[in-house]
Amino acid sequence: MKGKAGWSIAVIVLAGSGSLTAAAAEQGQKPGAPPSLKLGPTARRGEYLVRIGGCNDCHTPWEMGSQGPAPDMSRMLSGHPEQPELPTAPALPSGPWSVTMTATHTAFSGPWGTSFTANLTPDKETGLGNWTERNFLEAMRNGRHLGRGRLILPPMPWFNLAPATDSDLKAIWAYLRSIPAIRNRVPDPLPDVAAASAAPGPAGTR
Numbered sequence: 001m002k003g004k005a006g007w008s009i010a011v012i013v014l015a016g017s018g019s020l021t022a023a024a025a026e027q028g029q030k031p032g033a034p035p036s037l038k039l040g041p042t043a044r045r046g047e048y049l050v051r052i053g054g055c056n057d058c059h060t061p062w063e064m065g066s067q068g069p070a071p072d073m074s075r076m077l078s079g080h081p082e083q084p085e086l087p088t089a090p091a092l093p094s095g096p097w098s099v100t101m102t103a104t105h106t107a108f109s110g111p112w113g114t115s116f117t118a119n120l121t122p123d124k125e126t127g128l129g130n131w132t133e134r135n136f137l138e139a140m141r142n143g144r145h146l147g148r149g150r151l152i153l154p155p156m157p158w159f160n161l162a163p164a165t166d167s168d169l170k171a172i173w174a175y176l177r178s179i180p181a182i183r184n185r186v187p188d189p190l191p192d193v194a195a196a197s198a199a200p201g202p203a204g205t206r
């Protein structure tokens with residue numbers, strides 16, 4: 001499983017996090033740190049929602065541990081690691097397989113291009129430090145970056161969060177404000193490999 005290249009073909013269902021959490025549970029993993037007692041009630045509820053919402057499945061880099069792959073909680077919710085730099089995602093074979101992801105569970109390549117999970121920690125330059133609560137609520141409701149920008153790409157399941165109550169989204173936000181800031185600059189998404197290789201220019205792989 002731990003290859004030297006960053007990409008491994010993975011069986012993932014775009015429905016999102018359930019399959020990843022189930023895989024960890026099968027291996028006896030308990031993703032997520034114990035509940036933090038120093039948090040106030042709102043942030044504590046947010047911590048609970050983040051845990052059952054599977055945010056760590058994609059926003060915390062996974063690594064191989066003694067009992068199999070698990071999220072590295074020392075980098076909790078810091079998004080796709082800026083280092084090491086990844087090679088370009090492999091072109092997919094024809095057929096029903098449509099997505100690849102890295103062993104870290106943080107970079108995904110499919111028909112939409114390549115996406116990298118955001119740094120959700122309060123770091124001002126590389127995380128959500130400069131976001132407002134409103135930006136967060138609108139992003140989760142509208143599926144647009146910061147609530148109004150470009151479309152948020154798969155496999156971010158924002159549409160599952162869209163019907164959440166204001167108080168639940170505010171609780172998640174309060175929790176995300178309370179976690180340690182981690183400096184990690186996540187790359188911007190890349191365009192679709194197949195579309196890019198079909199365009200005139202350097203020969204593509206398919």
Ligand code: HEC
Pocket residue numbers: 016017049050053054055056057058059108115116117118120136139144145146147151152153154155156157161172189
């Ligand atoms: C299946 C993987 C996956 C899961 C689970 C997931 N995310 Fe994401 N998330 C992503 C990806 C990939 C991106 C980057 C998308 C992009 O660049 O358009 C992202 C981006 C984001 C962003 C930035 C949106 C923006 O406006 O730029 C926020 C905030 C976010 N996720 C919050 C969450 C929260 C909170 C949870 C848990 C409830 C969660 N995510 C669960 C994959 C996931």
